[in-house]
Amino acid sequence: xxxxxxxxxxxxxxxxxxxxxxxxxxxxxxxxxxxxxxxxxxxxxxxxxxxxxxxxxxxxxxxxxxxxxxxxxxxxxxxxxxxxxxxxxxxxxxxxxxxxxxxxxxxxxxxxxxxxxxxxxxxxxxxxxxxxxxxxxxxxxxxxxxxxxxxxxxxxxxxxxxxxxxxxxxxxxxxxxxxxxxxxxxxxxxxxxxxxxxxxxxxxxxxxxxxxxxxxxxxxxxxxxxxxxxxxxxxxxxxxxxxxxxxxxxxxxxxxxxxxxxxxxxxxxxxxxxxxxxxxxxxxxxxxxxxxxxxxxxxxxxxxxxxxxxxxxxxxxxxxxxxxxxxxxxxxxxxxxxxxxxxxxxxxxxxxxxxxxxxxxxxxxxxxxxxxxxxxxxxxxxxxxxxxxx
Amino acid sequence: xxxxxxxxxxxxxxxxxxxxxxxxxxxxxxxxxxxxxxxxxxxxxxxxxxxxxxxxxxxxxxxxxxxxxxxxxxxxxxxxxxxxxxxxxxxxxxxxxxxxxxxxxxxxxxxxxxxxxxxxxxxxxxxxxxxxxxxxxxxxxxxxxxxxxxxxxxxxxxxxxxxxxxxxxxxxxxxxxxxxxxxxxxxxxxxxxxxxxxxxxxxxxxxxxxxxxxxxxxxxxxxxxxxxxxxxxxxxxxxxxxxxxxxxxxxxxxxxxxxxxxxxxxxxxxxxxxxxxxxxxxxxxxxxxxxxxxxxxxxxxxxxxxxxxxxxxxxxxxxxxxxxxxxxxxxxxxxxxxxxxxxxxxxxxxxxxxxxxxxxxxxxxxxxxxxxxxxxxxxxxxxxxxxxxxxxxxxxxxxxxxxxxxxxxxxxxxxxxxxxxxxxxxxxxxxx
Numbered sequence: 001x002x003x004x005x006x007x008x009x010x011x012x013x014x015x016x017x018x019x020x021x022x023x024x025x026x027x028x029x030x031x032x033x034x035x036x037x038x039x040x041x042x043x044x045x046x047x048x049x050x051x052x053x054x055x056x057x058x059x060x061x062x063x064x065x066x067x068x069x070x071x072x073x074x075x076x077x078x079x080x081x082x083x084x085x086x087x088x089x090x091x092x093x094x095x096x097x098x099x100x101x102x103x104x105x106x107x108x109x110x111x112x113x114x115x116x117x118x119x120x121x122x123x124x125x126x127x128x129x130x131x132x133x134x135x136x137x138x139x140x141x142x143x144x145x146x147x148x149x150x151x152x153x154x155x156x157x158x159x160x161x162x163x164x165x166x167x168x169x170x171x172x173x174x175x176x177x178x179x180x181x182x183x184x185x186x187x188x189x190x191x192x193x194x195x196x197x198x199x200x201x202x203x204x205x206x207x208x209x210x211x212x213x214x215x216x217x218x219x220x221x222x223x224x225x226x227x228x229x230x231x232x233x234x235x236x237x238x239x240x241x242x243x244x245x246x247x248x249x250x251x252x253x254x255x256x257x258x259x260x261x262x263x264x265x266x267x268x269x270x271x272x273x274x275x276x277x278x279x280x281x282x283x284x285x286x287x288x289x290x291x292x293x294x295x296x297x298x299x300x301x302x303x304x305x306x307x308x309x310x311x312x313x314x315x316x317x318x319x320x321x322x323x324x325x326x327x328x329x330x331x332x333x334x335x336x337x338x339x340x341x342x343x344x345x346x347x348x349x350x351x352x353x354x355x356x357x358x359x360x361x362x363x364x365x366x367x368x369x370x371x372x373x374x375x376x377x378x379x380x381x382x383x384x385x386x387x388x389x390x
Numbered sequence: 391x392x393x394x395x396x397x398x399x400x401x402x403x404x405x406x407x408x409x410x411x412x413x414x415x416x417x418x419x420x421x422x423x424x425x426x427x428x429x430x431x432x433x434x435x436x437x438x439x440x441x442x443x444x445x446x447x448x449x450x451x452x453x454x455x456x457x458x459x460x461x462x463x464x465x466x467x468x469x470x471x472x473x474x475x476x477x478x479x480x481x482x483x484x485x486x487x488x489x490x491x492x493x494x495x496x497x498x499x500x501x502x503x504x505x506x507x508x509x510x511x512x513x514x515x516x517x518x519x520x521x522x523x524x525x526x527x528x529x530x531x532x533x534x535x536x537x538x539x540x541x542x543x544x545x546x547x548x549x550x551x552x553x554x555x556x557x558x559x560x561x562x563x564x565x566x567x568x569x570x571x572x573x574x575x576x577x578x579x580x581x582x583x584x585x586x587x588x589x590x591x592x593x594x595x596x597x598x599x600x601x602x603x604x605x606x607x608x609x610x611x612x613x614x615x616x617x618x619x620x621x622x623x624x625x626x627x628x629x630x631x632x633x634x635x636x637x638x639x640x641x642x643x644x645x646x647x648x649x650x651x652x653x654x655x656x657x658x659x660x661x662x663x664x665x666x667x668x669x670x671x672x673x674x675x676x677x678x679x680x681x682x683x684x685x686x687x688x689x690x691x692x693x694x695x696x697x698x699x700x701x702x703x704x705x706x707x708x709x710x711x712x713x714x715x716x717x718x719x720x721x722x723x724x725x726x727x728x729x730x731x732x733x734x735x736x737x738x739x740x741x742x743x744x745x746x747x748x749x750x751x752x753x754x755x756x757x758x759x760x761x762x763x764x765x766x767x768x769x770x771x772x773x774x775x776x777x778x779x780x781x782x783x784x785x786x787x788x789x790x791x792x793x794x795x796x797x798x799x800x801x802x803x804x805x806x807x808x809x810x811x812x813x814x815x816x817x818x819x820x821x822x
Contacts, residue, residue: 108704110687113655115627115677117685117706142683144708171715368683369711 210252323380514548
């Protein structure tokens with residue numbers, strides 16, 4: 001039986017698609033905005049924001065992209081609550097009706113017959129504020145859990161905002177929780193910067209704000225470690241945040257998640273310098289391509305977490321002209337498009353959410369070896385209105 | 391009210407295509423002690439004391455058995471049903487005089503001890519017939535928790551060998567039985583078979599004067615077990631094969647053959663009665679591999695009492711291409727795999743030695759010395775050193791001793807299954 005959503009082939013008696021998990025014999029979810037039975041009828045709340053109007057819910061009835069990793073396609077009863085409280089309570093609750101792989105009943109989030117782990121709403125989530133500002137966070141193909149996290153918020157103007165990505169360190173348990181808490185705390189911290197008088201929001205001001213946000217994120221990772229009884233290998237994550245304010249991009253980072261400036265015309269640039277072995281190799285003269293394919297490339301030299309030797313943000317600021325995208329991404333994305341030109345080639349002219357989705361889709365089509373996060377903010381000329389993704 | 395907890399120790403990350411999933415599940419019971427004191431009548435005890443003719447040679451054995459029987463009677467709580475049976479060619483009631491169990495009180499205690507003090511030895515050792523007698527006695531009362539102690543100084547005789555197999559099949563699940571061999575004329579394999587089938591312990595009491603202490607401790611342990619008939623309910627996914635379920639601490643006991651199929655994908659394993667204690671189980675299951683990036687529940691282990699789930703632990707499998715994660719052997723799994731191999735090497739090594747195959751015995755007991763050394767099992771190492779000269783424990787080089795006491799070999803054999811628990815403190819200074 002051929003899946004009408006992703007064209008995957010399935011055994012004749014399969015109730016659900018092996019590839020995407022959608023119920024076979026039903027019409028796939030329609031375009032965004034259309035309500036769907038099989039779709040993700042969820043809402044995303046990032047509870048650290050005091051003003052709920054600033055954060056819009058994630059797209060209802062989201063569409064499924066061909067080749068995308070199985071995600072939150074788990075029937076009507078699905079709800080997603082991601083609440084990041086000051087006390088670091090990140091809970092993801094899902095009511096799953098039947099196994100995505102064999103259609104049987106589910107207990108403890110596993111199928112009672114085949115044992116398949118049921119997709120968690122945490123596996124794929126999206127945040128959209130406007131046609132200019134959105135983010136997509138996805139499990140990818142090869143990792144069983146999504147340990148990436150993101151937080152996005154709009155500033156006072158259409159071309160201002162905050163993009164934060166934290167990539168949980170796979171080897172440490174519950175890094176996905178630490179990453180989510182860290183991203184939320186950093187975003188909330190940076191958002192307060194926009195309350196300051198515009199004249200006072202200098203490069204130095206944002207540099208300080210970014211360092212403070214990084215500390216806020218670090219505090220959250222330590223709090224998660226404490227709930228685990230301070231394990232020898234505490235939950236850890238990377239940190240990168242970009243603040244876009246008055247035609248300037250201010251970036252702070254710790255680890256190897258990146259911020260890019262990708263103008264419509266002219267060459268783009270990477271605004272952060274990875275804290276990684278690859279980066280050290282590049283600094284000592286190895287070419288980027290050789291360095292990033294080195295077996296040790298992804299070993300990070302700095303991170304956030306209770307055991308982090310130097311959990312402080314390094315910062316940079318750049319003033320930009322013209323139209324283009326600010327992209328803040330995890331290595332699951334830039335693994336497949338490291339050079340600014342390569343990442344830029346994936347952008348197109350659609351609005352932010354569609355663009356982020358198609359970038360994630362590209363990374364998954366390349367193999368999706370890691371979790372993938374893309375957050376985008378558009379500067380200058382408006383992005384095109386949404387094109388239904390076929 | 392007793393409470394249970396269950397915890398999994400495993401490396402759930404497995405390489406692409408891997409299908410064998412291993413985990414250690416630690417089950418802990420607390421609050422069991424209170425419930426014994428509350429309902430003593432839910433427990434029943436039968437002492438089976440070998441009173442065959444051989445117990446008179448030397449007569450210190452029957453004298454020790456009398457003292458041990460009296461010591462055990464002292465430990466039985468008031469209100470608990472009990473009886474004492476003399477093992478002879480035909481089992482005979484020592485106390486009470488009718489074929490039934492009576493409830494312990496001060497007067498019964500005095501009478502029972504008096505009866506045991508007059509115990510005389512004569513006749514054969516039909517072990518199976520004695521166990522059937524105990525089963526008959528247990529059927530005379532309603533008690534949740536039924537426990538026997540079997541003391542013998544010899545091997546099965548005076549009945550057809552298959553009577554023992556039959557008796558074990560009949561007694562399994564009816565009562566638990568701790569077995570003790572006194573002297574060096576009994577068979578380790580035989581008593582191990584009984585204690586294993588009847589979910590009890592087995593040990594040697596080489597010196598008659600140690601017997602009453604041992605009986606006292608066994609009875610104290612039994613009295614402290616406040617939860618009867620605890621079962622492990624193990625679910626494994628469709629298309630999987632449960633390779634084994636093995637208790638690995640406090641001693642190695644393969645439970646795989648004890649499985650009762652209770653659902654298409656669910657099996658139950660009896661674990662007997664529990665005190666406030668902790669036991670470790672090694673669960674190994676072969677599952678259909680899933681593509682990299684997917685996770686499958688490989689086993690769900692539930693602790694069940696009276697058909698109510700008291701605790702559960704999940705055994706997971708996550709297929710990954712990250713070699714750093716998939717090659718990490720879980721320390722608990724590694725430790726107990728070593729402990730089970732240790733028991734096996736000792737038992738096979740001693741069997742080879744008994745069969746006159748000294749080369750095989752030297753190799754296997756050498757392997758045992760290395761395993762005991764590597765897993766810090768000092769108690770086993772001490773017993774091993776009475777049988778072999780350890781030249782290099784690290785390399786596993788040993789020489790067979792020439793002047794070995796039979797009882798030392800038997801002690802090594804019976805106690806080979808005793809494991810040391812893994813230390814759960816993570817090493818300091820571990821880095822991601």
